Amino acid sequence: MSTAPTRxxxxxPEARCPLRPDEVCNLCQVDVTGPQDCGLVYLVMSDPDQRVEWGERRRAAR
Ligand code: SF4
Structure with missing residues (x-):
């Protein structure tokens, strides 16, 4: 009898929302599969002012 290991x-892993790091991505945007193709994440991260504000909020939340 074989004792091959079972797979x-x-x-x-659950992807975290970059905009809400304490939360798992819940696909709140239309037609996304996760943070990697989330238009909202893209908009925030590609706007220098938004990105600075996002960083300040993250630091304040720690
Ligand atoms: S869809 Fe985008 S904004 Fe919504 S939780 Fe996921 S990463 Fe965050």
């Missing part, structure tokens, strides 16, 4: 099914 455990791996689950994907």
């Amino acid at each position: 455990e099914r791996r689950s994907r």
